[in-house]
Amino acid sequence: MIEVIEPATEQVMAEVPEAGIDEVDAAVAAAKKAQPAWRAMAPADRAALMHRLADALGDELEALSRLEARNAGKPIANARGEIGMAVETFRYYAAGPERLTGKTIPVAGGIDMTFREPLGVIGLITPWNFPMTIASWKVAPALAAGNSVVLKPAALTPLSAIEMERIALEAGLPEGVLNVVPGPGSVCGQRLVEHPDVAKIAFTGSTEVGRSIARGAAETIKRVTLELGGKSANVVFADADLAEAAAAAPFAVFDNAGQDCCARSRILVERPAVEEFMAELEKTISAMRVGDPLDEATQMGPLISADHRDTVASFVPEDAPVAIRGSAPDGPGYWFPPTVLSPMSNDDRAAREEIFGPVAVVIPFDGEQEAVELANDTIYGLSGSVWTGDGSRALRMARAIETGVLSINSNSSVRVSTPFGGFKQSGVGRELGPDALEHYTEVKNVYYAVGEG
């Protein structure tokens, strides 16, 4: 059994059976068996089932939100937003079965047409930070395209995925189309990567594990999409509305206690604005409510585990230049206060590595060119923001920053209908929007010779 710990209390909140290689193999066999009928189902019927699943998840939104809030240690208000997005994602992709079309292409002597074919069985491997939301980003487009799936949630947060499977079966999804195998990544995840009957792996997690998945997938030439780490920049120019930027900046790092691949954890501030920006930042951070995830007023919860808290703490040694430190409850619970290190250089370890905790660094810069150089001086390229009152500058920056997702005068990174994913070592492929649907298909080209007549 896996003991599931509630990070705000350090208590066991559930025990779930731990899958091993045999269970993964059984799940893949079930998925393989179910896929041909799922694929053959009339598109409108598949769409209707996906809408029923969305309805059923929506009906249980409050219970699922509380479960996710407790298991992942996230504020209940955020958890509701995340489960709401999972519902929206199933609705968005419910249109997929009827919209996924091919082309006809003019050629000599015949008719040429393309089809978007499902891949077969897809292995989905997800992290603990946004468990149900990220699962929905993969499950929904994969199913819409006519695949069946085996989902391996993170062992720390398996509960919402198990609920998703139950709700899907109750909503009428045929058995074997969606299978969940809670178990360790090094066993269950790796088996999915190696399994000859799994056509593709869609993974979200660390860049380190992403590398090992890419290597493992090479053996069977599996398709792979990867959503990996980030070290994104929040670029604040002196001509920005500094109060607005400073009120938003903390939530670009401390939302989900910094356990967010999109965290804008490098705050680059134009030198003349540093003093005013820091003063505003301090005001916002000192008012932040850190505590019980189930309290409606809470803005930040605990970290996911004691191990992870140790890792985060290693980025704030005794001699670190702590400029701002917010509050955090005393134990039990894996608490860590919102922390801002300033001034920092982009070469410091805390500016180079993904911390995945509530620790931001402030790096001063002089002028647009240096801002671009600093923003791009990282192995990652996932998200980012630019704050400026100059529209032309905003667009110059948007073109120059090497990143998959950028927002101007905003922290917003994900919307169901727009592509999300990384440049450089932040990943391969895109989730959400129309792009994701195509990533769960293979293009088939058919030529039909029609002769002279």
Ligand code: NAP
């Ligand atoms: P992780 O350690 O990479 O784990 C992610 C998933 O991979 C878990 O289900 C894990 O299983 C599994 N796994 C571990 N080793 C494996 C192996 N050898 N083969 C196959 N699967 C394996 O990431 P995490 O600690 O859960 O999450 C934090 C990371 O995710 C951060 O780097 C963050 O940036 C990234 N992330 C990226 C995005 C994005 O969209 N780009 C979104 C969220 C998070 P177990 O944990 O159960 O062992």
Ligand code: MG
């Ligand atoms: Mg991990």
